[in-house]
Amino acid sequence: MNKNADDPPGQRKAPATAETISQYLSLAIHEHRLAPGTKLGEDDIGEIFHVSRTVVRAALQSLAHGKLVDIHRNRGAFVAQPTLREAQEVFEARELLEPRTARSAAARATPEDIDLLQRHIAEEHAALAAGDQGRALRLSGQFHIDISRIADQSTIAGFVETLIARSSLIIALYWRRESALCESFAHHALVDAMAQQDGEQAEGLMRSHIVDLHSALDLREKAAPPRSLRDALQPWG
Amino acid sequence: MNKNADDPPGQRKAPATAETISQYLSLAIHEHRLAPGTKLGEDDIGEIFHVSRTVVRAALQSLAHGKLVDIHRNRGAFVAQPTLREAQEVFEARELLEPRTARSAAARATPEDIDLLQRHIAEEHAALAAGDQGRALRLSGQFHIDISRIADQSTIAGFVETLIARSSLIIALYWRRESALCESFAHHALVDAMAQQDGEQAEGLMRSHIVDLHSALDLREKAAPPRSLRDALQPWG
DNA sequence: TGTGCCGGTATTGTATACAAAACCGAGGTG
DNA sequence: CACCTCGGTTTTGTATACAATACCGGCACA
Incomplete structure (x- = not known):
C-alpha cells in the first residue's frame, strides 16, 4: 500500500500525462465525487495537476469521446448528464x-x-x-x-x-x-x-x-429540475 | 452537385475544424485511399488544411479513439493495422x-x-x-x-x-x-x-x-509480410 | 563487410501568447 | 420593474515557440 493509485495528485515529481489526468477524473466520476453537470475548467484542472491547458484539453477530449463529459464549443467541459x-x-x-x-x-x-x-x-x-x-x-x-x-x-x-x-x-x-x-x-x-x-x-x-x-432506475421524468435553467437548455449549445 | 462533400480541402475560405479534418481522414480511410500503416504527419496534414498542428492533433486523437489510427508516443500517428x-x-x-x-x-x-x-x-x-x-x-x-x-x-x-x-x-x-x-x-x-x-x-x-x-476474410497468417520489419514489430512502441 | 557510435535533422510533446467568444454586472430606457 | 445594451472580465480556441525525443546519415573500428 505504499503507492496507492487513488492518491491525490498533490505530490509533485510526476509530470502527469493526459492519460493520467483522464483516468483520475474518470475515477472521481465513477466514485460520484464529481457530480453530473459540474464544470471542468481547463485552468482549474491544469493548476491541480501542474500541467498546461494543452494536456488538460487532451484529457477532456478523451473523456468526451467516452461520453463522460460534454464539451460545448466556447463554453467548456462539463461532467455529462445523460438523458x-x-x-x-x-x-x-x-x-x-x-x-x-x-x-x-x-x-x-x-x-x-x-x-x-x-x-x-x-x-x-x-x-x-x-x-x-x-x-x-x-x-x-x-x-x-x-x-x-x-x-x-x-x-x-x-x-x-x-x-x-x-x-x-x-x-x-x-x-x-x-x-x-x-x-x-x-x-x-x-x-x-x-x-x-x-x-x-x-x-x-x-x-x-x-x-x-x-x-432500479427511476424511469419517470425527474421531478427535481436541473440546478439551473441554463443547464436545462444546454442541449442547444 | 455544386458542393460535393468529397471535395478536397484545397479551396480555402473555411478554417477547417478538428472534426472536419477527422471526418475527411476517416473518409479517405474508408475509401482505401489511405492504406493501413501510412504515416500521418502533423505538419503535412496541417499544411493541407491550412491549420496549425493544434487542431490536427485533436483530429488525430479523435481518430485514435476509434482505433482508426495508432499513435505512438514521440513517433507520430499511423493509419491503424488491425491484427x-x-x-x-x-x-x-x-x-x-x-x-x-x-x-x-x-x-x-x-x-x-x-x-x-x-x-x-x-x-x-x-x-x-x-x-x-x-x-x-x-x-x-x-x-x-x-x-x-x-x-x-x-x-x-x-x-x-x-x-x-x-x-x-x-x-x-x-x-x-x-x-x-x-x-x-x-x-x-x-x-x-x-x-x-x-x-x-x-x-x-x-x-x-x-x-x-x-x-470472406483471409484468416490465415498473411503470406505477404508487412511493408517493413519496423511496422511488423510496432506493437512494442 | 558489418556493427556500433555520434552528430545533425526532422518530428513530436508541452508551454505560452494572442485572438475570439461567452459570461456578468452596471447603467440606461421604455 | 423589466428589458436591453454595453464594457470589462473570464474562459476557451488557435497559433506559435521552445524542449525533448526519435530518425538517419556518416564515420570509426573490429
Missing part, C-alpha cells in the same frame, strides 16, 4: 452485450480469474461496510469490466467499459433511494456459476442482474 | 450487435427510411459499375450504419459505426481477392425484409450477411 433516453439505451446495450460476454467468460475463466473476481467482491463488501458508497460503486462496475476482460474480447470489453462508465453517471442521476445496493448477491452467484464453467447459468444470471439494475 | 485477432473480434462483435439491430430497425422503419436505404443501394451499384471500388465500399458500410440509425439506438449505433470503420481497415488488409463484392444482393434482401416489417427475417439475413463477410 433518460440515453439511460435506457445504455442499459439496453448492456443487456445485449454483457450476458453473452459472461457466457464466454465462464467458458474461459481460470482459477486465477475466479480468485480475482472473488477478491473484488470482498473489497466491494468491505467498502460498503465502511460506508464508502462511491468506492463500492466503482468496484461493482470494475467487476463487470473484469468479466468482459476474462471473456478475452477486447473490442467488446472496450464497449462494456464505456457503458459501465456511463452507467455510473446514470446511477448518480436516476437511482431510486428505495432500492438497496444488494447487487453483491448477484455478483456472488455469477462468480459461482463461472467457477463451475456453467456458461448457460452465467448468461442468465448476468441478464437478470442487468435487468434488475435497469429496473 | 488478425482484432479482425476476428470486430466481426464477432458485429455478429452480436447488428442482427439484433436489424430486427429493431425492421420494426421501426418508415417508408422514408426504406427509400433512403434503396437510394444508398442504388448509389452503391452505380459506384461499383463506375469501377470506384473505394466509394462502393464506403457506401456499403454506410448502409449498415443507416440501419443502426433507423433502429433508433444511438448508443449501439455509435458502436456499430466504429466497428464498420475498423472493418474497412480489416478489409484492406485481409480481404481475399477471390471472393467478389457481391454483397449488394444481401443488402437488397435486407431492405425487402425491412419493408415488410419482418424483423425475424431481417435479423437472420443480417446475421448470415455478416458471417459471409467474415468468412
Whole structure:
C-alpha cells in the first residue's frame, strides 16, 4: 500500500500525462465525487495537476469521446448528464452485450480469474461496510469490466467499459433511494456459476442482474429540475 | 452537385475544424485511399488544411479513439493495422450487435427510411459499375450504419459505426481477392425484409450477411509480410 | 563487410501568447 | 420593474515557440 493509485495528485515529481489526468477524473466520476453537470475548467484542472491547458484539453477530449463529459464549443467541459433516453439505451446495450460476454467468460475463466473476481467482491463488501458508497460503486462496475476482460474480447470489453462508465453517471442521476445496493448477491452467484464453467447459468444470471439494475432506475421524468435553467437548455449549445 | 462533400480541402475560405479534418481522414480511410500503416504527419496534414498542428492533433486523437489510427508516443500517428485477432473480434462483435439491430430497425422503419436505404443501394451499384471500388465500399458500410440509425439506438449505433470503420481497415488488409463484392444482393434482401416489417427475417439475413463477410476474410497468417520489419514489430512502441 | 557510435535533422510533446467568444454586472430606457 | 445594451472580465480556441525525443546519415573500428 505504499503507492496507492487513488492518491491525490498533490505530490509533485510526476509530470502527469493526459492519460493520467483522464483516468483520475474518470475515477472521481465513477466514485460520484464529481457530480453530473459540474464544470471542468481547463485552468482549474491544469493548476491541480501542474500541467498546461494543452494536456488538460487532451484529457477532456478523451473523456468526451467516452461520453463522460460534454464539451460545448466556447463554453467548456462539463461532467455529462445523460438523458433518460440515453439511460435506457445504455442499459439496453448492456443487456445485449454483457450476458453473452459472461457466457464466454465462464467458458474461459481460470482459477486465477475466479480468485480475482472473488477478491473484488470482498473489497466491494468491505467498502460498503465502511460506508464508502462511491468506492463500492466503482468496484461493482470494475467487476463487470473484469468479466468482459476474462471473456478475452477486447473490442467488446472496450464497449462494456464505456457503458459501465456511463452507467455510473446514470446511477448518480436516476437511482431510486428505495432500492438497496444488494447487487453483491448477484455478483456472488455469477462468480459461482463461472467457477463451475456453467456458461448457460452465467448468461442468465448476468441478464437478470442487468435487468434488475435497469429496473432500479427511476424511469419517470425527474421531478427535481436541473440546478439551473441554463443547464436545462444546454442541449442547444 | 455544386458542393460535393468529397471535395478536397484545397479551396480555402473555411478554417477547417478538428472534426472536419477527422471526418475527411476517416473518409479517405474508408475509401482505401489511405492504406493501413501510412504515416500521418502533423505538419503535412496541417499544411493541407491550412491549420496549425493544434487542431490536427485533436483530429488525430479523435481518430485514435476509434482505433482508426495508432499513435505512438514521440513517433507520430499511423493509419491503424488491425491484427488478425482484432479482425476476428470486430466481426464477432458485429455478429452480436447488428442482427439484433436489424430486427429493431425492421420494426421501426418508415417508408422514408426504406427509400433512403434503396437510394444508398442504388448509389452503391452505380459506384461499383463506375469501377470506384473505394466509394462502393464506403457506401456499403454506410448502409449498415443507416440501419443502426433507423433502429433508433444511438448508443449501439455509435458502436456499430466504429466497428464498420475498423472493418474497412480489416478489409484492406485481409480481404481475399477471390471472393467478389457481391454483397449488394444481401443488402437488397435486407431492405425487402425491412419493408415488410419482418424483423425475424431481417435479423437472420443480417446475421448470415455478416458471417459471409467474415468468412470472406483471409484468416490465415498473411503470406505477404508487412511493408517493413519496423511496422511488423510496432506493437512494442 | 558489418556493427556500433555520434552528430545533425526532422518530428513530436508541452508551454505560452494572442485572438475570439461567452459570461456578468452596471447603467440606461421604455 | 423589466428589458436591453454595453464594457470589462473570464474562459476557451488557435497559433506559435521552445524542449525533448526519435530518425538517419556518416564515420570509426573490429
